[in-house]
Amino acid sequence: MAGSKAFTPTPWPRAWQNLFCSLVGACGTACVFLYSAGWDPRPSLGPTLLFAALITVATRLGLRLGQAGKVSVAHTLTAASFLALGFPAALWATLLGSLASDALRTVWPLEGEATHRPPDEVFRAFALNAGAHLLALVTGATAFTALGGWLPVTGITAETAVPLIGLFLGYFLVDLGYFLLYQAMRGEDVTPYFGRQFLRIAAVELLPQPLSVLVAATYHQGNWGNFLLLLSGGFAGMLLIYYLDLSRQRLQERVEELSALNAIGRELSRFLDVDALLEVVYREAGKVLNFRNFYAALYEAESQTLRFPLVYE
Numbered sequence: 001m002a003g004s005k006a007f008t009p010t011p012w013p014r015a016w017q018n019l020f021c022s023l024v025g026a027c028g029t030a031c032v033f034l035y036s037a038g039w040d041p042r043p044s045l046g047p048t049l050l051f052a053a054l055i056t057v058a059t060r061l062g063l064r065l066g067q068a069g070k071v072s073v074a075h076t077l078t079a080a081s082f083l084a085l086g087f088p089a090a091l092w093a094t095l096l097g098s099l100a101s102d103a104l105r106t107v108w109p110l111e112g113e114a115t116h117r118p119p120d121e122v123f124r125a126f127a128l129n130a131g132a133h134l135l136a137l138v139t140g141a142t143a144f145t146a147l148g149g150w151l152p153v154t155g156i157t158a159e160t161a162v163p164l165i166g167l168f169l170g171y172f173l174v175d176l177g178y179f180l181l182y183q184a185m186r187g188e189d190v191t192p193y194f195g196r197q198f199l200r201i202a203a204v205e206l207l208p209q210p211l212s213v214l215v216a217a218t219y220h221q222g223n224w225g226n227f228l229l230l231l232s233g234g235f236a237g238m239l240l241i242y243y244l245d246l247s248r249q250r251l252q253e254r255v256e257e258l259s260a261l262n263a264i265g266r267e268l269s270r271f272l273d274v275d276a277l278l279e280v281v282y283r284e285a286g287k288v289l290n291f292r293n294f295y296a297a298l299y300e301a302e303s304q305t306l307r308f309p310l311v312y313e
Contacts, residue, residue, distance in 0.1 A: 011187030018120055020185060024178060025127030028134030032091045035138075039088040047219070048089045048096075051081040054231065055097025060104055061239065073234075074101075075171055076208045076215075078137055082167070083153045083216035087141055094137055098130040124182075132178035140171035154217045156210060168209040176201065260284035274298070278310040 012020075041048065054077045062072030074097070082090035102125050109115050117125075149163025156164065180190045193201070211234075218227045263284045278296045285294070296310040 009184050009187055009189075012185040014120060017124060017182075017185050020182070021124040021127040021131070024131035024135065026131070028131030028138075029095070031134055031138050032088075032095055035091055036088045041089070041092070044085050044089045047085055048081075048093050050231075051077060051085065051090075051093040052096035052100065054235075055081070055093060056100040056104065057235065059097065059101035060110065073205070073208045073211075074133075075168075075175070075205050076212045078133065079140070079167055079171065079209060080212035080215035080219075082137065082141055082144075083151065083212055084219040086151055090137060090141075091134060094133050095130055098133050099126065102126045102129055128178065128182055132175050135178070136171045136175035139174045140167040140169075143167060143170035152216065152220050153213060154220055156213050160213075164209075164213065168206060172202070172205055275309045282310060282312065 055074050058072050058074040058077050062074070078090065078094050078097075081093040085093070102122075105125070106117070106122055143166035144163045147163040147166040149160060149167065153160050153164070176193075180193055183193075184190050215227075215230060215234075218230050221227075261284075263280070281296070282294055294310070294312040295308055298307045298309060299305075300307055
């Protein structure tokens, strides 16, 4: 017996996945050096490293939205670095922040993250994340300039509203596009991202974007006390939301596990047919565990053979 829970594209060979991620990472890194030509980093070195650290923390403390993986306010801080420091410094802050967050994930995985990843998967994460964020920033900054935006931005006005929308949407759509393309290359079903999941991701990543203007405006005021106070408050808020979300995930997982066990227990009294019971086990397990292939094997003692009454692949 065979079936399928959802449409899934055929995964690309790992070599092609590695090549794609390498190209994205190389293009993003090339943009950093291209736009940094003739730029003197010394005046803004401290703020650049500060924003890189903030992007790292925001990425690590992202929220999990089902199959969407992690979403975070890192986009907001990336936009803030562009509005506060200008293009070259923002590119370097984005590059360093992305690399640092992936390095921390490798040596210090948080709850729900894989503790051991193959080397090629680690490489793809480094290359794709850094490259996608950088190319997304280039797209957003280009849209900002093309729509008449100028730096510094010290507030949201009638003149700056449209360029800022171009910056925010350009970054978000390009970054999400690379993510969806890579998921499809891995053989993952991306159709959920074009419905409610898309709206949830957009809400988490776009609604806080006006705060980037506040961060940039506070930075341009030159009052480091207010600037650091604002960042400290933002960090405390991210930490609180992260742990609240983590508690919600644990509770939801526990409820789903108990619900699945209760459903299987109820069906045990109804089904005498083993095949029908295994169908129930498969259905309920799919609500708790994320798997693509599933099979059940029964050992026949008399013939000393295995029988596979249920196979999904």
